Amino acid sequence: GYATIVDPWTVEIKRDDGETQRLTTRSIVIATGGRPFVPDLPGLEETGYVTSDTLWEEFAQMDDIPKRMVVLGGGPIGCELSQAFARLGAKVVQVERADRLLAKEDDEVAELAMSAQQGSGVHVLTGHDAIRCEMVDGEKRLILEAGGEEKSVAFDALVIAVGRSARLTGFGLEELGIETDRTVVTDDYLATLYPNIYAAGDVAGPYQFTHVASHQAWFASVNALFGQFRKFKADYRVIPWTTFIDPEIARVGLNEQDAKEQGVAYEVTTYEMDDLDRAIAESATQGFVKVLTPPGKDKILGVTIVGNNAGELLAEYVLAMKYGLGLNKILGTIHTYPTMAEANKFAAGEWKRAHAPDGLLRWVERYHDWMRG
Incomplete structure (x- = not known):
């Protein structure tokens, strides 16, 4: 039934059987x-649309998925649905108003996502603004505007994936x-x-x-x-998330874009997946582990991982950030060989090499020269 909060201690339910319960x-x-x-797109109700909530029921009633799909939105949901339906055989056009996909991610992550979408057969249109929908001779069309010019894209199904809003009305808050x-x-x-x-x-x-x-x-x-x-x-304090395209994009804490906006000083350490034995064996060498730390310190400010099972790999960094463990602790932890998780240890190793104690190493070199006589 439908519930309404009638006072701070009472909920009234209009039940499906017509009765009211308190x-x-x-x-x-x-x-x-x-x-x-x-x-609020003109013509949208005439052409029809689906969302990430409704498309499953709509498409389940069809013999096959729509052949021509337009996905409106370049965020995580738009990217996930676009790639999935392109791989299932639909001709997918993904439309994004901004000049790149995944606006909250760093530039190189967005570029990799664009490459992944295109490699899956998605035709991506960034910098295009949807202005109206039309029915032309029984054909559904989305009219876009870019650079002052209009473009028409025909579709059999339009997926709206431009964000979500909280359900705030209809149950008594007002x-x-x-x-x-x-x-x-x-x-x-x-x-x-x-x-x-x-x-x-x-x-x-x-x-x-x-x-x-x-x-x-x-x-x-x-x-x-x-x-x-x-x-x-x-x-x-520590909120992780993952965009489930192939390869996965997983984030926790700050990325470079966030750090610059907030005026946070940082260093970047990157480990490329094409150096990892397990990734090579799995033919999954696309991606990287990217860690932000304060200058000269091993404290983890944020991590972005791109690659197979990135969401699983991120968990180690989420734990480390929550409990204040730095890259030195990750470096000193044994990781099973050969696993994708070794990428986390090797990223910590890259940081350590960049912060090698040069004075101590020179002293050790002189010591061993003396020991050799």
Whole structure:
């Protein structure tokens, strides 16, 4: 049924059987999630569209996937869907308003993603703005604008993947006066204006990842149940995420783009996958491990990994960052040979070589020269 919060301790449910049910409670957790954002494109309702939420049901009713697909959006969801359907045999055109894909990633990562998309058969149009949809002689078309000129792209299915927005309406927030600003406004403990009403997941922000929603759910639930004794602040210090294209792109902490914007001084250490034995054996040499550290220190500010199973490889760095372990600790940890995880150790080794103690090494050299007589 459909639920409405009628007061801070009561939820009213209009059930599918026509009855109305009321539940009373000491605490409420709002976990209504998010929905795909659909732009206000003229003609969109006439031509029709699907989103990452609805395409599975729509396509399941077809004998085959649509032959010509346009994916609107160059973020993670747009890239994942474009590559997947191109590999399944559709002719896919991916449209992005910005001048590159994956705007939150560093330039070389975006370039690699572009290469991966094109290598999978996706026709990528960056720097193109969607302005309207049209039906021309029974054919669906998306009209784009780039450089002051219009371009028409015919399609059988249009996938909208330009972002997601929190579900904030229809269940009582407005009537209770619970503050929203793109998401439900909460304190550090995930409580809203009412101390017994909490929010978790996409509806609470600031990150729209399933694993962050699960993380928040623990804090909201425990604080709701035991907050009168002890409360726990939600911890967002180390948030990883992965874009599941081939090769995978995994991130945690700062990248160069973020560091420059925030004025954070940094050094970059990069280890290329084409040097890794397991990657060579698997013919999976595309990609790298890129680590940002403060100048002269082994503290990990952020990591970007591109390559097969990058999301799994990232976990070691997530753990290290959460518990304050530096690259020297990773370098001193035995990694099984031959595995992809050795890339993490070798990246730490690259950092160590760049920060070799030259004075000590010169003294050691003189010592061994003397020992040899």
